[in-house]
Amino acid sequence: MNKHIITFSLITIFCLSYSFQLFAQKDDEKENLKLKMAQAWLSYNDEDYNGALRIYRELFKHYPENTQLNFRMGQCYIETNKMDSALSHLRIAIQDSTIKNEAYFLSGKAYQYMGDLDKAIEIFYKYKSKLTPKQNERDFVNVLLLQCLTAKNYISNPVNVKITNLGTNVNTKYVDACPSITADGKTIIFTSRRPENTGGKIDPYSEDYYDDIYISTYNEATKEWTLAKNIGTPVNTDTHDANMSISPDGSTIFIYKNAENVTKSGDIYYSTKKPTGEWDVPRALEGKYVNSTYFESS
Template sequence: MKLKTYLLSVLFLCLFTNISFSQKKIKDNYTLQMLKGYMKTKERDYENALTIYQSIYDKYSNDAALNYRIGQLYLNLKSFNNSIEYLNKARKIDPSLEKDIPFLVGQAYHSLGHIDSALTEYEKYKNSISEKEIKDSKINDIIKQCNDAKWYIKNPVNVKITKLGDEVNSKYVDASPSLTADGKTLIFTSRRPENVGGEVNPATGEYKDDIYISYWIDSLKRWSKAIPAQGKLNTAGYDASLSISPDGKYIFVYRNVQGETKSGDIYISRYNPRTEKWGNPKNISKNINSSYFETSASLSSDGKTLYFVSERSGGFGNGDIWVSKKIKSREWSKPTNIGKAINTEEDEIGVFIHPNGKTLFFTSKGHGTIGGYDVFQSTFENGEWSNPVNLGYPINTTKDEIHFVLSTDGKRAYISSKRDEETEGIDIYEIDMSNYSLPNKDNKELTKQPPRFVSDIAILRGLVIDENAGEKIEAEITVYDSSSGEEVEKISSDEFGEYFFTLKNQKTYKVKVSKDGYETIEENVNLTFESDRDFVLVKHFILKKKRKK
């Protein structure tokens, strides 16, 4: 009897121990996965953090903290409807869980364009925090941003926005469009499975960046099927396009290579018209690249000024726009900050200088935005940049608009953003700007900037060729104003014989072409065009060698 009682006691103890161990194991697994998910989130590896949390969700679907963290991740991943669903569930389970839930839900509604719902949530959040927290969180600025957004949405600008077809866009990310000054070449960054190496970023599940090119087909009035840039531009790593130079000779590339770049740096690749391939990108300059991130670049049409974004010290905020001048062929000056009229304590991340050299478009969170990053315009007049103006809705939306470029004639623009909730990736859109005028939200006269963009630029480009050999040659080309006789600009054709000018249109110029050992030629060139759609004149100059005496 005693033995039986002893055996039953041992059996009960073992059973109790196994149950306790099993419960502890389950609880420890929850704790471990929550910790692992937290660490991945801190690393900004949101996709893998979400996967970790989802692995335990079936068992802990009523856990408020788990729902809260998943809602946060969906917000970071810009899956706003999912974010709202999980955050609302978290506060329903435990209303006292986190007081920032209304703020996060407000952000999701704001990004979706549900402004009234966003304002309701933001007001809830504001009423639950202290005066110091109100100041630190900038909630009043965000509420003002929502009220501004309501005005912009109620007063849309006159544009037509069309998503480019599958000649350019894919079901993957297609972003960062850039256009040559003649409007014939479009480059962009894409994350497609056919990219060089075919590697996937484990943190996002997306393919690595490559640079693609599409060409305008005049006869069909559409873009050609985009192809990867040929040559040595794309690699198995990340190759993101920053811009193409106005003359189409150079592509500025963003690279972040361990052991090579200091952080994210600007590289430059040269096009070889003989091989029709792009060269191996080279670090643009030690004066431009720093130990901080350099992320956007745009070259003036004369090739002498580079506008770029850097997070280096000495600025006004996180990312600022800086300017560097070309000293020699491959030498750039130490950059200067473009100034507080443009840069803010927030983030400026995208920059584009129009071929007219005086109109700057850039992306910012620091000026009056509709939501997220918006595109702004500023004009350089009398030695200073004007106060930036928001381009208005629907060019800007409550989501992020990052990259914007405007054609030389001001008729077309290209922008990349995620405008379709059903589309997984970012796409490139064309904007018909023919009837566009700057919005005037505060009913103030726009003294610094004309309400409508009017282009006064024409392009003169072509080749200098040796008459006998047929070879393209380097020569000095000087342009004079025919009326005044004043020199307008002087350049040299490159080693491939190519030259490129942006000049005032509706004028006649005298062009002088000279080279040692050749007869100098002078010709009048008329840049008056019958159609406002024409602004490019291709003119080749044939040089004769001097006769030996």
Template sequence: MHKYLLALLLLSATAATAQNVEFSKDQFGSDKEGLKTAQKEIKAGDEFYDLDPPRYEQALPHYLAAQKFNPNNAQLNLKIGDCYLHSGFKPRALEYLQKAYQLNPDVDPRIHYLLGRGLHLNAKWDEAIAEYKRATPAAGAKNTAGFSQDIQKKIRECENGRKLAAKPSRVFIDNAGPGVNSAFADYGPVITADESVILFTSRRDNSMGGQKDPETGGFFEDVYQSTRTGKGEWSAARNLGEPVNTEGHDATVGLAPDGQRLLVYLEENGGDLNEANLRGAQWRKPQKLGSRINSKAHESSAAYTPDGRSLYFVTDKEGGIGGATFTGLKLRAGAQL
């Protein structure tokens, strides 16, 4: 029993004395080259992280490289966690955010909010709610009411998650098969209401122009289409080609229920939404949706309502909550977007 208590005391003491380690000569004087390399990685990561909007995907590998050299820096762990929150591997954020808080509870004014997100995305409902309740808006924040609304919404999501987890449903997720999936990144699927046609975004080596994105190293995005065969499988996807795809990035965003209108994202004017119409079996050239939707800000996602009369879209123009806002636009009968 005495040995057990001693072990507990030692563990508690270790946890209590965990300290933040800076990337400095005082800490790593014996490995100057390693320190210099790690500092360069952090600087490279910060160049992407500090952009508006941040390039989390590009910043992350630099931060991870620096973290291997020094895993006990609170600020770096927080940035890694934040990057993971904005990636396709969101649950990984939690361990880094928890470590950042352990190393320095005052590491960032957002720490309780970010911890809440990390716990939320790992289905730790009660712990996430507790962190959300501790979260406060950043000093000098203008939209405190919006922050409060966001917190209350996320708390409700956790409460709903807790209820759903108590009575789980059995769900089967099947791979769409080789007709749709490839060795490259395939994502952003949109499907017609009768589930006969699927369009999606892919970064394949047969993209228009065959160019590679200098920031990610992957091929440029293009829109691909596949149809369901008589056996219920998806046919080999084909690149839509011109006029939908260009030599730049072209990505699927939304599809009208009847499959006659396709929303496409283009990296123009900060990021704009365009609409292509299907005439017979051919897609027409995507047209800009106009100033009621597109702006100098970033419009990246959108969805039609089932009746096709309204469009909801995401924009990061001023006045939003949390950096991006989901906005609705009501259409008149026969009106153009």
């Protein structure tokens, strides 16, 4: 009798101990998932989409049905122009009522980028119908709808255009992007990631050189753009300094800056040209309605 009681007690203790271990293990798994998701989100906010995807893909092996994970993967795949992959994950995310509308909206963007404009328009109209008249998202959806409708019009009425490479004075084997031109068409500024950039540092996330702003002017005599020059300090620093736009008269440039312990995240700055032709120290755009603790960029 006593032997049976002792045996039963030992079994009970073992089962309880095993249950506690399972709960503890599950708690550890949840914390690890949260930590990895947070790490990936930081990479995403730094525009290191491939870095974020490396973390997400590893998590996906263990949590293939996690809707939040699939939603984030869908976001990253859209940013890396892999729309089929984005849609496959967003279809899972749509099953979650808490993010259904956002996932549905992102799938519309994926269809838009794939050129399936009719499907994108259908999704955007449905998404818009669920928004209240005062929701800010309505304006953004209206822009996307206008893009799709305009694209359909252009496709239906094609015109012949000639695209000409600006040549080696402007373009290099490195990233040359985000061009902006003055109203007279004679000055262009753009972002480039070259070894000779200010500080010569490499972004640990993208493994490219940090952004710097370059400038080139059009030579009427030779009909060519002059050799692009680094716009220099104080505009360019040893961190992210990317072009957003130049004013029509060329007197002001707007800059995206992202520097640790300086900007809140990515912030918008501006610099004006002095009478000497030099650029002034960039200043952050003032007012609480532009720069925030979130990511502002072009």
